[in-house]
Amino acid sequence: MDPAFPHLFSPGRLRNLVLPNRLVMAPMESNMAAEDGTVSDAMLAYYAARAAGGVGMVIVEYACVDRPTGLGGAPQLGIDDDSLIASHRRLTAAIAAHGARSCLQLFHAGRQTLRRFTGGRAPIAPSPIACRVYREEPREITVPEIADLVRKFGDAAARAVAAGYDAVEIHGAHGYLIGGFLSGAANRRTDAYGGSLENRMRFPLAVVSAVRHGAGEAPVIVRLSAEEFVEGGTTLDEAERIAPRLVAAGADALHVSTGTAERMDRNVDPVSAPQGWRIPLASRIRAVAGVPVLTVGVIRQPDVAERAIADGSADFVALGRALLADPQWPDKARRGAVADIRPCTSCNWCVDQLLAHKRLGCAENPRAGRETEAPVLRSGAGRAAAVVGGGPGGMVAALLLQDAGFRVTLFEKADRLGLGLVASATPPGKDKFFWYRDYLVRRLADSGVELRLGAAATADDVLALRPALAVVATGAANRAFPLAGSASVPVGFAHDLLTGEAALGDGPVVIAGSGETGCECAEHVAESGRDVILVSRSPERRLARRAQYVYRRQLVARLESNPRIRIETGMEVAAVGDGRVVLRDQEGADHSHAAGQVLLALGRVPENGLAEALRAAGLPTHVIGDSREVGRIGDAVHDAYAAVRAVTRAEGGGRAEPVLGLAC
Structure with a gap:
């Protein structure tokens, strides 16, 4: 049967490697490796399930080339010692058994790590500038250490090929060591490895050359952030200059992403991120690179992926969280069963699991990351x-x-x-x-x-x-609150407005409660053209405190910049009536405001x-x-x-x- 999306399901080539289709599983941290850096049974089953779902290639998550200093988490895969090869060989065999190709991502954390992962040692980085997220002051890597790491990347590539991987990917994105060297925000060196873009490229280019040699005839992919979205960081204009140099050094393909740990909202995007927003960036890089380009990020529906290939924006589409939600995404797309694809909502449940140092999981797919656990049984027998x-x-x-x-x-x-x-x-x-x-x-x-x-x-x-x-x-x-409304200022619940069970009245709206529901309701009401007073009992402006970490950052920024939303802290609603609402501050003083409606967002029970x-x-x-x-x-x-x-x-x-x- 002809595939429903012919461009997406046409063969693709990386160097001398032919992939059966243009879909690739993006590398994602899983916290499923064994403590010694080997492939665990749980990890094996997790990747086998995605390979069985029909992707053309699986890019296995970050494998450290220099433990413990280069570790970005724990547990984490390693590829820095020959003793690890046999473990990886089990994984490559499992992926190949389902007809997919395999690729291993080579990684060094740089400054984006913690001492508890690096054996108590200070992280190393191009310059002693702490990441604002990790807050660990790194040690500036020395020139001899740079040369040693170049060799270790090359050796890691050779081990990956010996383990049966069909390709290797160098993680040069998201602010880790290689991306840190490229970034003017993280690299303030004054020697041959810092300053100008030419100098900042010196270490990454040496790594690509060493990996090219170590990989033999296997394709080498480089992942890079085309935009870091941090002041002084890598920009798209710079990435367009970097891309051809990476290719000249030995890269066979480029995997275009964005962001750093400091801009996680541009890396593991929140629900508000538009579908496929990075595709134009991949297209820009493809135009100057002269090699295949992988595009990634918030690609949830097959027609979006198909269009990216058909219009020449990219050569391959990498799916990350979409394959957590539904490992069968590729097979369903090939059959045209698009409505049967369990959709990823970018809720970032998976991210929160990892931030809590738990095994990777998915809000919608409880089996994700737990493929080895005993499943539901057919025991109902018609009862x-x-x-x-x-x-x-x-x-x-x-x-x-x-x-x-x-x-x-x-x-x-x-x-x-x-x-x-x-x-x-x-x-x-x-x-x-x-x-x-x-x-x-x-x-x-x-x-x-x-x-x-x-x-x-x-x-x-x-x-x-x-x-x-x-x-x-x-x-x-809805949690009850003893507040009587009036004919001129009715009192309702924010949750009921969002479900459509309550109507939005006329005039300004006062929302009592600055949790996630109250904040979201404020934005929703403001979008309708009404003025909003968002009232928080806390004296500090701690909005949407329990909202998902990545999403909260953008939500709060939007609230604080919205001219229709006024945020009042250290207040509570004391009375309503005659077209006004009285807010009482912590000193007992009253403040009267015109209002047409009060919405309570004080929690649910x-x-x-x-x-x-x-x-x-x-x-x-x-x-x-x-x-x-x-x-x-x-x-x-x-x-x-x-x-x-x-x-x-x-x-x-x-x-x-x-x-x-x-x-x-």
Whole structure:
């Protein structure tokens, strides 16, 4: 059958290596290596699953060429000793078994690391300038050490080829050692390795030459940040001058990214980042490089990837977080089953896992990074199961139970599914969450799950099904606050406005509460053309404190620069009426402001009373998501998976067949 996207699924060439298609798995830190730097069983299964999904090549995550000084995390792959080759050989064989090519990324952290990773030693960098994120003052690398590292990169390339990798990639992006040498913000040396761009290129070019020699006939890819987005850092104009020099030194392809640790929002983009925004940068580099170019970053839909290849912007498309959400993305795209692709929303659950030094995971795909764990089993045998609540956790639980062989009824008190996802998707720049809601709704429509919308289920309603179990995913309720509204200034809830359950009134809006919901609601209201007063009880301007780290940076910057939003700290709403709102400061002084509406964003509390009634009736009942503890979408999805997995494994034992796919 002809592929649905012919350019994307045409063969591609890197030097003398032919890839079966133009899709590449981007290198992503996983925290799944063994402590000694070898490939663990979990890592092997993780990469094998992505290779089986149909990518043309897998770029295996950063492997350190000089442990421990060059480590950027722990645990992390190593490729600095011959003893590691056998471990990598297992991985290359697993990738090849699924028809994909393999590539290993060679890495040195430079200044972007911590002493606890480097054995207590100071990080090394081109200059003794601390990264504002890591805050570890590095030691300036000496000229003899530079020569030694050049050799180590070359030796690492030779080991990678000996381990069976079809290609190697040099990590020269994102502010690590090689990118640090290229960057005028990080490299302030006064010798032959600093100052002019020509001098700043000297070490990176020597590394490329050494890797070219060590790799033999295997292709050499260099990843670089075409823009660092930091003052004094690498710019696109400079990258256009750097690219041909990298090629002349031996690079067979360039992998175009952006950002540094200080601009993580330009590296692992938040939900607000436009799809495919780096593609024009790759096109600029391709025009001057004369070799194939890989483009990467927020490429979520096959038509975007197809267009990048078809119009000549890039030769290959690298998918990162998209393959965490759905390892089968390439195969589904090839078959034209685009609606079946579980969409990555750029929620950065995966990033938060890594920042917490946990194993890589995905909010939407609970199996990501846990491919070796025992799966859900088909133990339902046609028995009834009830799910109450149609948010992300409830929808996923219903799909998994149905896939496990249960006859599932899903109750939702609203007249539509996924109101929690609607609330997440409604604020400016967050429409990707609609993708996930729509995906789950489509999956339910194609499933055998019975939907009862507009049904606030009681314990009697659930028990009437005679179910084997129930899952309570009723979510959370708005936290009550003793504030009476008036005819001229009604009081409502910010969450209800975002879900569409409440309407936006006329005139200025006062929002009480500066958490993530309050901040997002303020931006949403301001976008409608109304003035907003965002009220925080905290005396400090600590907005959206629990928001995802990368997303929060951009959200706060937008709030503080929005002329329609006024931020009042150390205040609380004391009274409303006669078209005005009274704010009281911490000294007890009152401040009156014109207002047409007050929206409360003071938190939400779990709703789980139904679970108590069902348990009292003797029904095995599982409480998930916000009903258990108010959290993020990923918490609800992972709760659903854990509950269904536990149920089916307890019941199925060794008799039931595993569920091969993941319906959610």
